[in-house]
Amino acid sequence: MKYAYSEVPETLNDMEFFPADDLKTEEIFLRLDRTCEAQPDKNWVPAYYFSICLPDGTKIGQCDLRIGHNDRLYIGGNIGYEIEEAYRGHRYAAKACKLLFRQAKKHQLNYVIITCDPTNKASSRTCELAGGQYVETATVPEWHDMYEEGKRQAMVYRFFLKEHSEKEAGMMLTMNKSAYSRFPDLCEKSQKMKCCSL
Numbered sequence: 001m002k003y004a005y006s007e008v009p010e011t012l013n014d015m016e017f018f019p020a021d022d023l024k025t026e027e028i029f030l031r032l033d034r035t036c037e038a039q040p041d042k043n044w045v046p047a048y049y050f051s052i053c054l055p056d057g058t059k060i061g062q063c064d065l066r067i068g069h070n071d072r073l074y075i076g077g078n079i080g081y082e083i084e085e086a087y088r089g090h091r092y093a094a095k096a097c098k099l100l101f102r103q104a105k106k107h108q109l110n111y112v113i114i115t116c117d118p119t120n121k122a123s124s125r126t127c128e129l130a131g132g133q134y135v136e137t138a139t140v141p142e143w144h145d146m147y148e149e150g151k152r153q154a155m156v157y158r159f160f161l162k163e164h165s166e167k168e169a170g171m172m173l174t175m176n177k178s179a180y181s182r183f184p185d186l187c188e189k190s191q192k193m194k195c196c197s198l
Helices: 010-014 071-076 092-106 121-129 166-182 184-189
Strands: 029-036 047-053 059-066 079-083 111-116 133-139 153-160
Touching: 029 059, 029 092, 047 092, 059 092, 071 111, 071 153, 079 092, 079 111, 092 111, 092 121, 111 121, 121 153
Parallel strands: none
Antiparallel strands: 029 047, 047 059, 059 079, 111 153, 133 153
């Protein structure tokens, strides 16, 4: 159970960042802006930061991908995204997420987590369009950065990147869903866990 809650192998400390020039479709492409190395002293995980662009290079938003799994990312997610208001309504966020899934697979991630505020219907719809499986609406712990931002709940969606049997999928979802209630001590041990942010 602890593995499901803190799946950040030591190898991430020296993780290689892979090329991302293949993250494109006929509608959008992701332009790599920067990467952030893991910082073990701060318990930060490696991350990619991208601009979401139209084929002509026009920037329409941004997104990021954080590599690994831990209790903080279970609430904050492996992926974050934002589309500029003028370009919303075209499912660009969902399409960007699917491109990020490609990058996550290069790091052998079996799944990624995306979360959103329960009141953000557009974001929850994005998760559904991108193929996410709803896990739960989790309570944001007081030690989490999102709590300081005034957020109290997060809808958790899980995206399987590799094929799993129905039994395996159910077990993995159950493990995440029950982690906070069954292992509160793990939350306390990793209160200072952070990921690179903009």
